[in-house]
Amino acid sequence: MNLIFLGPPGCGKGTQAEILERNHGLVQLSTGAMLREATATGSEFGLKVKAIMDAGQLVPDDVMLKIIDERLDQPDTAKGFILDGFPRTLVQAEGLDEMLARKQRALGAVVAFDVDESALVERISGRFTCAKCGAGYHDKFRQPSKEGVCDACGSTEFTRRSDDRPENVKARLDVYAKQTAPLLPYYTKKGIIHHVDGMADVDTVTRSVRAILNGSADS
Ligand code: ADP
Ligand code: ADP
Ligand code: ZN
Numbered sequence: 001m002n003l004i005f006l007g008p009p010g011c012g013k014g015t016q017a018e019i020l021e022r023n024h025g026l027v028q029l030s031t032g033a034m035l036r037e038a039t040a041t042g043s044e045f046g047l048k049v050k051a052i053m054d055a056g057q058l059v060p061d062d063v064m065l066k067i068i069d070e071r072l073d074q075p076d077t078a079k080g081f082i083l084d085g086f087p088r089t090l091v092q093a094e095g096l097d098e099m100l101a102r103k104q105r106a107l108g109a110v111v112a113f114d115v116d117e118s119a120l121v122e123r124i125s126g127r128f129t130c131a132k133c134g135a136g137y138h139d140k141f142r143q144p145s146k147e148g149v150c151d152a153c154g155s156t157e158f159t160r161r162s163d164d165r166p167e168n169v170k171a172r173l174d175v176y177a178k179q180t181a182p183l184l185p186y187y188t189k190k191g192i193i194h195h196v197d198g199m200a201d202v203d204t205v206t207r208s209v210r211a212i213l214n215g216s217a218d219s
């Protein structure tokens with residue numbers, strides 16, 4: 001099944017996509033991770049993208065649509081994919097519809113993560129990631145089972161995102177409210193949206209998402 005995970009920064013999209021990739025063989029397509037790879041090269045394009053990301057703004061729609069168009073042509077996406085962080089604007093959503101029709105593929109569901117905005121700053125500012133395999137953790141909510149050692153790969157190196165500082169989060173939440181939240185009615189009208197309670201603990205959220213995958217959730 002092909003899914004979109006929709007919700008504000010810090011709502012748990014990446015955490016759940018990572019779990020589904022591991023346990024259900026779906027491919028996680030995180031546009032944020034793709035862009036961070038581009039910035040790491042230090043190219044002129046990468047530097048431009050980094051400045052946009054650090055300001056909490058969105059990378060232009062045409063750039064994002066091209067990245068996803070090319071990524072969906074790779075054969076690993078045939079077993080089903082999770083779009084994590086894309087689309088983020090109505091232009092991207094409409095472009096995605098056109099693209100999927102052209103590629104003769106379809107969306108199975110859009111999973112909307114419902115969260116209290118007040119929880120997001122704490123979620124985002126405590127977030128850290130394994131430097132080697134990208135597994136996501138949290139200072140308070142999701143520590144590795146052995147302190148300082150990645151559960152997934154055993155690495156002892158971790159990183160924090162430069163855009164995850166509390167002073168940046170407000171800008172990102174504003175951008176979400178203005179540019180991305182309109183996708184909720186867009187997909188509601190199409191009748192493919194399912195809401196999950198993103199405030200529940202990680203395992204409970206995983207069960208709700210799994211119910212959607214298995215077709216046993218109501219809405
Ligand atoms: P997103 O990809 O939507 O920005 P993440 O999945 O990276 O969000 O989650 C943000 C932070 O919150 C991470 O540090 C993650 O470990 C933590 N987190 C994710 N889901 C939950 C949850 N259900 N309860 C508590 N913390 C969570
Ligand atoms: P979060 O975990 O906060 O939801 P992401 O990792 O998905 O963040 O994205 C980090 C940053 O990358 C965004 O703040 C934005 O600058 C850029 N970005 C990611 N996906 C997109 C997209 N679909 N359109 C435009 N910009 C994007
Ligand atoms: Zn790791």
